[in-house]
Amino acid sequence: MSPRRGPQLPYRIVAGAVPSAGKWLVASAKVAGGTFAPEEPRLRDTFLEVLNETPQIDVVVVNAAIGYPKVDVRGYRACDLAAKELLGARASTIVPVPSRKTLERSGQWVEGLDAVTSAMLPRLRQVAEEMSPFRQRQVYEGRPELSFLQLNGGEPMKYSKYSDEGREEREALLRVKLNGVERILDATLPRVKHYQLIDAAVLVWSARRAFTHAARRIPTDPEWDEMGLRMEFIS
Numbered sequence: 001m002s003p004r005r006g007p008q009l010p011y012r013i014v015a016g017a018v019p020s021a022g023k024w025l026v027a028s029a030k031v032a033g034g035t036f037a038p039e040e041p042r043l044r045d046t047f048l049e050v051l052n053e054t055p056q057i058d059v060v061v062v063n064a065a066i067g068y069p070k071v072d073v074r075g076y077r078a079c080d081l082a083a084k085e086l087l088g089a090r091a092s093t094i095v096p097v098p099s100r101k102t103l104e105r106s107g108q109w110v111e112g113l114d115a116v117t118s119a120m121l122p123r124l125r126q127v128a129e130e131m132s133p134f135r136q137r138q139v140y141e142g143r144p145e146l147s148f149l150q151l152n153g154g155e156p157m158k159y160s161k162y163s164d165e166g167r168e169e170r171e172a173l174l175r176v177k178l179n180g181v182e183r184i185l186d187a188t189l190p191r192v193k194h195y196q197l198i199d200a201a202v203l204v205w206s207a208r209r210a211f212t213h214a215a216r217r218i219p220t221d222p223e224w225d226e227m228g229l230r231m232e233f234i235s
Contacts, residue, residue: 009055011035014211016142016203017050018063019123021191024050027184027200028057031208038180041187041200047126051139059211061142061203064120064127067224067231068100073112075099077231082219083146090156093145100226103128133228140210144199146235147206150216151177161195170198178205210234 015028020043027041044050050060069075074096076084084091098117102110103125109118131139148157152173159166174181184201185194209215215234222232 011037012058012211013055014204014207015050015057015060016063016200016205016207017047017060018144018196018199018203019120020193020196020200021189022122024123025189025192025196025200026050026053026060027197027204029180029204029208031211036179036208038178038183038201038204041184041189041192041197043189043192047123047130051130057138059138059140059207061140061147061207061210061234062127063142063144063199063203064124065097066127066131066136066139066141067227067229068103068128069097070226071099073099073102073110074117078223079218079231079233083143083233086149086218087145088156089158090145090149090160094143098124100128131229133230136230140207140215140234141232142203142206142234144202146218146233147202148173150209150235151202151205161198167195167198170195170202174198174201174205206235 011030011032013028014031015026018025023043023045024047025041026044029036029038069077076096080094080097084094087094148170157166157169159169161167161170171185174185181201185197187197206215218233222230225231
């Protein structure tokens with residue numbers, strides 16, 4: 001399905017989307033020239049709802065796989081290995097990606113998957129169902145730690161995002177670099193954890209970079225999966 005085209009607005013919308021609370025946490029910002037205005041984050045039940053928002057999101061960076069390895073259950077893609085090398089101490093945040101065959105299996109539990117990936121399968125399937133090569137003009141794959149690496153001048157974060165120190169260092173960096181980001185960071189949504197708001201906020205920053213064609217692509221020469229999807233991260 002091709003992205004919808006609505007009436008021309010005096011601004012464009014960029015967003016970050018992360019799985020949260022069994023749904024999708026969406027953080028967005030209006031972009032007009034040099035103006036960057038974050039909006040209140042919200043939850044959407046499905047990835048299709050994210051894509052069908054009105055006004056339409058022009059660029060969304062999603063914390064979920066786009067493009068899948070040719071393996072039986074799950075494995076690393078070239079972009080995953082490149083990202084792990086860049087992230088150093090934070091390399092463990094890049095995890096193996098389920099294969100397309102795994103996503104196509106009925107039910108939620110698949111032998112050979114860890115509990116976290118198994119719980120994520122419904123959200124991953126939603127992305128897989130909506131993605132096509134044409135959609136990659138609008139939807140990009142990202143990872144919060146890669147975005148923070150770029151935002152922090154090429155240095156990985158020192159602490160895990162699950163620790164108090166990790167949340168504090170990430171939030172402090174965002175508040176310095178992104179005007180108005182408190183609208184995202186200070187939000188309260190049912191079952192949404194604070195680190196997920198932080199993740200969504202930094203992906204909005206990468207979405208703006210993708211919109212202005214300033215984003216870093218990892219790797220610079222990506223592979224394609226069997227459905228013609230580029231397997232790459234942007235940050």
